[in-house]
Amino acid sequence: MLMSLTKGRSTLLPSFISYRSFLVLALLLLSGCSVTHKKVNQLSQSLNTNSPEAVLTQLQTIKPKEKDRPLFNLNIGTLQFLSQDYPSAITSLTLAKEEMAVLYATSITENIGAATVNETMRSYSGTPSDLVMVHNLLALSYLFNNDPDSARVEILQADIMMKKLIKKDSNSGQLASAHLISAVIYELLDEQDNALISYKFAAELMQARGTPLTNDIKLALTRLSKELGILDQFDQYKSEFGISDEQIEKLTAKNSSALYFIHFDGVVTSKKEVSIMVPSYHDNRNDQLIRIAMPSYPNVVRNIGNATIDVGEQDIRTSEIENVNTIAREDLDAEYPAILLATTSRAVLKYDAVKNAEKKDPLAGFIMNVATVLSESADVRSWNMLPASIQYAYVSTGEDNVAIRARRLAKRKIALNPGSKHVILTSSISDKLFHYQQEKSIY
Amino acid sequence: MKSSKLVAITLSSVLILGGCGTTVERVDAGTTVDLSGAWNDTDSQLTARTMVEDALSRPWFKKHMQATGKAPTVIVGKIKNLSHEHINTQTFIADIERELINSGDVEFVADATARKEIREERGDQDLNATEETRSAMGQEIGADYMMQGKINTIIDVDGTDQVRFYQVDLELISMKDNRKVWIGQQKIKKLVENSKMRK
Numbered sequence: 001m002l003m004s005l006t007k008g009r010s011t012l013l014p015s016f017i018s019y020r021s022f023l024v025l026a027l028l029l030l031s032g033c034s035v036t037h038k039k040v041n042q043l044s045q046s047l048n049t050n051s052p053e054a055v056l057t058q059l060q061t062i063k064p065k066e067k068d069r070p071l072f073n074l075n076i077g078t079l080q081f082l083s084q085d086y087p088s089a090i091t092s093l094t095l096a097k098e099e100m101a102v103l104y105a106t107s108i109t110e111n112i113g114a115a116t117v118n119e120t121m122r123s124y125s126g127t128p129s130d131l132v133m134v135h136n137l138l139a140l141s142y143l144f145n146n147d148p149d150s151a152r153v154e155i156l157q158a159d160i161m162m163k164k165l166i167k168k169d170s171n172s173g174q175l176a177s178a179h180l181i182s183a184v185i186y187e188l189l190d191e192q193d194n195a196l197i198s199y200k201f202a203a204e205l206m207q208a209r210g211t212p213l214t215n216d217i218k219l220a221l222t223r224l225s226k227e228l229g230i231l232d233q234f235d236q237y238k239s240e241f242g243i244s245d246e247q248i249e250k251l252t253a254k255n256s257s258a259l260y261f262i263h264f265d266g267v268v269t270s271k272k273e274v275s276i277m278v279p280s281y282h283d284n285r286n287d288q289l290i291r292i293a294m295p296s297y298p299n300v301v302r303n304i305g306n307a308t309i310d311v312g313e314q315d316i317r318t319s320e321i322e323n324v325n326t327i328a329r330e331d332l333d334a335e336y337p338a339i340l341l342a343t344t345s346r347a348v349l350k351y352d353a354v355k356n357a358e359k360k361d362p363l364a365g366f367i368m369n370v371a372t373v374l375s376e377s378a379d380v381r382s383w384n385m386l387p388a389s390i391q392y393a394y395v396s397t398g399e400d401n402v403a404i405r406a407r408r409l410a411k412r413k414i415a416l417n418p419g420s421k422h423v424i425l426t427s428s429i430s431d432k433l434f435h436y437q438q439e440k441s442i443y
Numbered sequence: 444m445k446s447s448k449l450v451a452i453t454l455s456s457v458l459i460l461g462g463c464g465t466t467v468e469r470v471d472a473g474t475t476v477d478l479s480g481a482w483n484d485t486d487s488q489l490t491a492r493t494m495v496e497d498a499l500s501r502p503w504f505k506k507h508m509q510a511t512g513k514a515p516t517v518i519v520g521k522i523k524n525l526s527h528e529h530i531n532t533q534t535f536i537a538d539i540e541r542e543l544i545n546s547g548d549v550e551f552v553a554d555a556t557a558r559k560e561i562r563e564e565r566g567d568q569d570l571n572a573t574e575e576t577r578s579a580m581g582q583e584i585g586a587d588y589m590m591q592g593k594i595n596t597i598i599d600v601d602g603t604d605q606v607r608f609y610q611v612d613l614e615l616i617s618m619k620d621n622r623k624v625w626i627g628q629q630k631i632k633k634l635v636e637n638s639k640m641r642k
Binding site for chain 1: 483524525528529603637
């Protein structure tokens with residue numbers, strides 16, 4: 001199709017270059033332009049078969065450009081977390097968080113670059129979801145590093161960030177998973193009132209995004225409203241969710257152990273470039289090639305897996321709290337009109353530049369056209385080492401042990417002391433079990 | 444504007460603005476430098492000084508002197524960070540300890556970690572030091588009061604602007620009977636305006 005569109009163009013090219021070879025050269029160079037981003041995208045998809053440790057080793061061999069450094073640190077930090085190297089994960093993710101905070105302000109030079117060359121001239125400043133998700137991973141890194149107080153700092157920062165990003169007509173940057181992790185950390189620190197508020201926010205966001213409210217969230221809302229003595233609310237939840245007295249008694253029984261089980265499933269989809277290259281017609285003759293490239297998320301049918309916790313005779317499965325693919329698409333959708341406007345404006349600007357150059361010298365016009373076509377590429381950068389799905393299950397039990405199972409994790413037993421609180425995390429791409437047991441403060 | 448001119452301006456801007464490297468300037472440790480608006484060394488030192496001055500000017504101090512005839516012995520316990528920032532509470536504790544000791548009004552004893560190390564050393568002296576130079580076990584001074592507290596924050600955010608409100612609550616608790624003999628509070632409010640533009 002492209003060839004048919006550009007028939008007759010060869011008359012405009014210098015005699016020593018055939019149009020076919022021009023196209024081949026252009027396409028070859030184009031494929032080389034975003035090689036780093038493509039390599040990172042391939043590495044993220046390789047997580048479905050390779051371990052996070054192996055992918056981390058490969059990712060660390062890539063030297064990122066300065067403007068991609070926040071994204072690089074986000075991806076490195078995620079893999080360090082999944083490899084259970086918490087101090088390194090904290091360092092990398094904190095660096096990314098600080099870099100994104102600096103880049104939050106609009107850059108004059110980068111905007112000029114983006115307006116004239118392409119969108120990747122901008123530094124990666126993070127999508128709204130990234131700005132919140134980084135606190136999620138930092139909170140979990142601190143928690144599994146036995147520092148719940150610092151984890152609390154991160155969830156407060158996530159809350160501030162979500163308030164900063166709030167918009168009337170969009171849920172962009174509002175994460176149910178952030179509220180859920182906040183609720184879990186508040187429960188560990190015996191701040192049940194704050195935990196209840198966080199569970200409520202998580203439930204509101206899930207409902208707003210059409211995610212079915214999981215049984216665990218329903219039980220948490222009911223359980224905490226009872227524990228805090230908010231009895232009218234307790235009665236309302238009990239009847240609304242159809243929860244029996246027996247269930248509540250079991251959940252609030254003294255000396256029961258509590259398990260807050262988070263599961264990361266799969267790997268989030270990477271962005272792809274969608275581009276068209278068409279010839280423009282000027283003064284009734286073939287004039288120049290115009291290329292427009294936009295980022296998009298491919299449609300991927302994903303099988304959602306779960307992790308399981310065996311409690312006595314019962315098998316409890318994790319349920320989805322947040323579909324990370326959905327929120328990534330939400331972020332792109334919110335940004336799309338601005339990207340489209342910038343891309344079309346840039347195409348007009350590039351067209352003018354080629355025309356002006358061509359007036360002076362046809363060869364200069366040709367070289368300028370090659371440059372404008374080659375430089376046009378979509379910004380396909382995204383934090384793509386994240387899980388595709390964040391899931392959760394809550395267990396309250398009098399048993400003295402439970403067993404955890406996940407895709408790559410062989411059955412692992414966890415001993416429970418009466419009245420203890422545990423946070424467990426598994427990932428479908430890792431064979432590791434993440435475990436934090438609450439330490440009772442002496443104060 | 445012609446496109447070629449715009450491209451030239453872009454390149455010049457990138458070159459000029461991108462040329463600014465890192466610069467380091469030594470400043471006096473007492474100088475107030477606010478970069479991000481976060482809790483910093485100045486906040487820590489000023490809060491410690493103000494609160495210790497307040498604590499030592501309150502009635503509990505005179506009452507203790509009258510009742511026992513000697514200066515109270517104080518220890519600083521845990522100061523919990525409940526703020527939205529990663530605050531190193533150890534440096535704040537060190538500032539409080541310094542203010543208490545330098546006041547000359549109270550006796551001050553080492554915290555649990557330091558005591559453990561000193562006891563180990565004393566145990567070693569028992570075995571290895573000469574009789575004349577050995578520090579005997581069981582001669583420690585027990586604290587009369589423990590200072591504890593927490594740092595809280597309230598953040599109001601609008602776009603790139605923030606109002607940060609810090610509240611530091613400290614209390615002095617009698618070791619003998621858990622009485623709270625002093626409660627102090629220090630508030631700091633900061634308006635942080637972040638630039639909407641960068642180079």
